[in-house]
Amino acid sequence: MQIANCKLQNLKMGFTFIEVLVGTALILVVFSGIFGAYQLGLKVVSQSRTRITATTLANQKIEMARNLDYDDVGTIGGIPSGTIPETETIARNNIDYTVKTTVVYIDDPLDGLAPTDTLSNDYKRVKVKVSWAGRFTGKVELITDVAPKGVESEIGGGTLAISVFDASGIGAPQVDLHIVNGQVSPAIDVWYQTDSYGDLVLPGAPASIENYRITASKTGYSTDRTYGTEEVANPSKPHATVFAGQVTSISFSIDRLSTLSVDTQSPESESYWSDSFLDQGKISESNNVLVSEGEARLTKNELGEYLSSGYLISTTISPDPEKLLSWKEFSFTDTELSGTDLKYQILYFDGASWVLIPDADLAGNSIGFDVSPVDISGVPKGKYPEIRLKANFSTLDSSVTPVLYDWTVTWKSSQPKKIANVTFNLKGAKLIGTDADGDPVYKYSQNHTTNQVGHIDIPNLEWDSYSFSVDKATTGLDLISTEPEQPVNLLPNTSQSVILNLRAENTLLVTVKDSVTLNPIFAASVRVYSTAFGYDQTQPTDEIGQAFFIPLEVANYDLEITASGYQDYPGQVSVSGTTTKTVNLTKL
Numbered sequence: 215m216q217i218a219n220c221k222l223q224n225l226k227m228g229f230t231f232i233e234v235l236v237g238t239a240l241i242l243v244v245f246s247g248i249f250g251a252y253q254l255g256l257k258v259v260s261q262s263r264t265r266i267t268a269t270t271l272a273n274q275k276i277e278m279a280r281n282l283d284y285d286d287v288g289t290i291g292g293i294p295s296g297t298i299p300e301t302e303t304i305a306r307n308n309i310d311y312t313v314k315t316t317v318v319y320i321d322d323p324l325d326g327l328a329p330t331d332t333l334s335n336d337y338k339r340v341k342v343k344v345s346w347a348g349r350f351t352g353k354v355e356l357i358t359d360v361a362p363k364g365v366e367s368e369i370g371g372g373t374l375a376i377s378v379f380d381a382s383g384i385g386a387p388q389v390d391l392h393i394v395n396g397q398v399s400p401a402i403d404v405w406y407q408t409d410s411y412g413d414l415v416l417p418g419a420p421a422s423i424e425n426y427r428i429t430a431s432k433t434g435y436s437t438d439r440t441y442g443t444e445e446v447a448n449p450s451k452p453h454a455t456v457f458a459g460q461v462t463s464i465s466f467s468i469d470r471l472s473t474l475s476v477d478t479q480s481p482e483s484e485s486y487w488s489d490s491f492l493d494q495g496k497i498s499e500s501n502n503v504l505v506s507e508g509e510a511r512l513t514k515n516e517l518g519e520y521l522s523s524g525y526l527i528s529t530t531i532s533p534d535p536e537k538l539l540s541w542k543e544f545s546f547t548d549t550e551l552s553g554t555d556l557k558y559q560i561l562y563f564d565g566a567s568w569v570l571i572p573d574a575d576l577a578g579n580s581i582g583f584d585v586s587p588v589d590i591s592g593v594p595k596g597k598y599p600e601i602r603l604k605a606n607f608s609t610l611d612s613s614v615t616p617v618l619y620d621w622t623v624t625w626k627s628s629q630p631k632k633i634a635n636v637t638f639n640l641k642g643a644k645l646i647g648t649d650a651d652g653d654p655v656y657k658y659s660q661n662h663t664t665n666q667v668g669h670i671d672i673p674n675l676e677w678d679s680y681s682f683s684v685d686k687a688t689t690g691l692d693l694i695s696t697e698p699e700q701p702v703n704l705l706p707n708t709s710q711s712v713i714l715n716l717r718a719e720n721t722l723l724v725t726v727k728d729s730v731t732l733n734p735i736f737a738a739s740v741r742v743y744s745t746a747f748g749y750d751q752t753q754p755t756d757e758i759g760q761a762f763f764i765p766l767e768v769a770n771y772d773l774e775i776t777a778s779g780y781q782d783y784p785g786q787v788s789v790s791g792t793t794t795k796t797v798n799l800t801k802l
């Protein structure tokens with residue numbers, strides 16, 4: 215009895231494993247909160263100390279500007295020019311502070327604005343921004359106005375008014391503006407930023423003809439700038455001109471950069487079956503329908519009236535199983551006058567007769583189709599390897615009949631094949647001017663080359679309408695289409711995928727299979743070479759056992775195929791036009 219009581223007492227005094235876990239979790243929550251609060255306290259203290267130092271530096275710079283002679287209040291190389299450095303780096307407490315000072319003339323609206331106000335330099339505004347990097351970044355900005363001791367005086371020059379917009383025409387704030395003019399004294403080389411509306415007004419700019427080089431830029435954005443005649447014979451946006459007593463307005467457009475993701479490939483190939491009803495050679499069955507001279511129509515009775523209904527069924531459409539990758543489309547051309555109707559259906563052989571493909575596999579087939587084309591890509595090729603077409607004719611007016619002129623079925627017979635190392639030119643639509651011959655000079659026009667798998671990402675592109683071209687003389691390839699269709703519109707801050715579909719006069723598609731199972735062999739090495747033409751390329755087979763070589767010359771090529779666990783294959787292949795070759799490898 216005493217032993218039992220002792221065990222019970224020990225059980226009550228101990229902790230279960232779940233209790234230990236819960237207790238540990240509670241302790242972790244408490245200490246995580248304490249640690250987070252400690253970290254926040256460190257950040258607040260550090261930020262406070264750093265901000266106090268930055269504010270002190272800004273105040274010192276402001277006080278220094280206030281104590282300068284009015285004529286000296288300005289930045290070196292700025293508008294107005296003065297003795298204050300535009301950018302300085304000052305170290306305090308092991309932290310580097312960047313001190314950026316901006317001085318501009320202010321044209322106060324109280325006495326009118328330029329050009330009505332001939333003295334637009336009413337006073338100067340000094341802005342000091344102190345920023346710092348490190349674990350906790352930040353900045354401090356102070357602004358003061360400095361007025362002349364006497365009345366405003368004539369300093370000459372004019373007003374430079376700059377506006378920056380984004381792609382939507384909305385003012386772009388805090389855009390960096392770099393203004394350079396080495397033809398005035400003192401020379402100008404200064405950075406400013408647009409205000410919250412994307413504007414910057416600079417009264418007191420020295421008069422100068424086409425010498426103000428202005429660049430608008432912002433991190434992560436495109437760049438817009440002026441151009442000189444040494445760059446473009448006839449620039450559309452020449453370096454700015456400022457006339458004394460006048461306002462020169464100039465605008466720029468920038469927005470977030472984008473990316474084009476480009477793939478180069480030989481497009482999928484299609485095969486087709488078609489009948490234009492020149493005769494009954496592709497008709498398996500008909501009822502009350504006459505086929506003649508490219509038309510199928512209802513027959514007439516002995517009174518010369520069209521019968522009210524009839525139908526037409528095609529012969530069997532039976533693609534090569536190896537070339538039927540998937541059904542694609544059924545299309546037709548017909549005429550349906552008022553009171554007449556044509557409905558189309560697709561049949562399959564169920565082992566006993568030709569019947570309708572159920573709606574579960576081809577939606578709407580039971581009631582029939584009357585709008586061309588009909589998408590049949592969802593029809594399972596394994597379940598329906600061959601089909602027939604049926605056209606149902608009807609009329610409510612015995613004097614008229616619907617007429618069928620032709621019908622076509624297409625199917626995908628090969629997959630797209632990536633083409634490696636293709637060089638193409640990418641050109642935007644934006645112009646920066648014209649050359650000496652009057653030909654356009656594009657802002658963007660560069661060559662790019664895809665990699666070993668036929669792909670390239672082109673980042674940092676400006677929003678624009680882009681076109682692609684391929685030089686057949688150097689690549690041997692024709693650009694037959696793009697997806698989407700070019701020109702390709704690239705919007706700001708987006709990534710756009712583009713496929714370049716290419717073809718050549720002579721190509722070779724090698725398919726490698728297991729000789730027993732006839733299954734495709736993945737990652738087999740296929741080498742095609744010709745010493746006569748100096749051609750030697752090796753490619754691995756893809757997941758369906760294929761390697762594609764493009765472009766080639768009309769010639770005989772040596773062929774070497776190796777795969778792990780299989781006997782090597784040496785041979786030759788004669789290439790002319792679109793050439794295919796299947797090689798079955800034997801296991802070791």
